[in-house]
């Protein structure tokens with residue numbers, strides 16, 4: 257090899273070597289990655305997402321993908337002349353709309369992600385929360401202005417059975433999960449917010465990390481007035497902030513709180529519009545988005561020391 261070639265190859269080698277302690281520490285750990293519908297902007301971004309997930313798998317981690325698809329569902333409802341209405345951040349889901357939700361999430365978005373992941377090998381297996389009783393839900397009735405409101409086929413998770421996902425992980429596969437649940441009460445299927453589903457799965461799987469990819473840089477301190485991102489906050493700090501949050505950030509941050517209060521070491525909200533955001537978040541000491549940690553726990557740094 258010429259001197260010039262040696263010189264240009266060195267930074268690449270250094271990057272790989274820098275990642276070594278991180279890879280050693282996270283070997284065999286489960287990471288739940290939620291890919292939000294708003295972050296699925298273009299083909300290049302989706303392909304880069306798939307590369308990152310496969311990279312983690314090949315590096316010895318156990319990634320589980322939970323995907324959203326809110327904008328995609330709204331577009332399909334619109335095409336069919338059905339209105340999209342949200343209450344308390346959740347889609348009002350009539351039985352007719354539920355058919356569309358299921359078709360778009362399980363039949364389109366999930367299939368596309370499985371296809372992109374499987375360009376790298378026979379890795380991804382798609383499923384919904386209905387499969388093997390993975391997610392069981394009951395009808396969710398949120399309280400709005402002090403009154404219980406009926407928003408249709410929206411599910412509140414009552415149980416998680418990790419058996420099918422665990423079997424896929426043990427077999428070296430990458431489960432890709434759509435946030436649809438079955439109900440043990442009435443045998444209907446229910447629409448579950450994808451952030452909520454990802455957080456519940458992360459907790460039940462004893463995942464080390466929950467990573468939520470969305471269309472903002474992280475949790476803004478004073479949204480929509482400023483774009484200062486809160487880089488790190490504890491569960492208690494987040495709990496205090498929750499009543500001030502609005503729209504899509506509510507289920508996301510509630511999910512992060514649920515995850516770190518139930519054994520997940522870190523929950524991160526990162527900008528899915530940035531190419532390779534998963535690898536950037538993992539391989540940079542400070543991270544690039546918002547990191548939520550349990551109370552009174554020192555999160556180990558990139559070298560593996562607390």
Ligand SMILES: Nc1ncnc2c1ncn2[C@@H]1O[C@H](COP(=O)(O)OP(=O)(O)O)[C@@H](O)[C@H]1O
Pocket residue numbers: 291292293294295324325326451469470471472474475476477478479501502503504505
């Ligand atoms: N404090 C906040 N910081 C960042 N984004 C916020 C905040 N409060 C509300 N949002 C809104 O939440 C949106 C992300 O949630 P959502 O639209 O449900 O995305 P996804 O499809 O990724 O789940 C942002 O685009 C932004 O409009």
Ligand SMILES: CC(=O)N[C@@H](CCC(=O)OP(=O)(O)O)C(=O)O
Pocket residue numbers: 291292293294323324325326327329345346347357410411435447448449450451
């Ligand atoms: C009950 C409820 O609101 N479900 C969501 C499910 C999809 C989702 O959460 O997608 P994003 O992550 O892209 O927002 C919906 O119907 O839009």
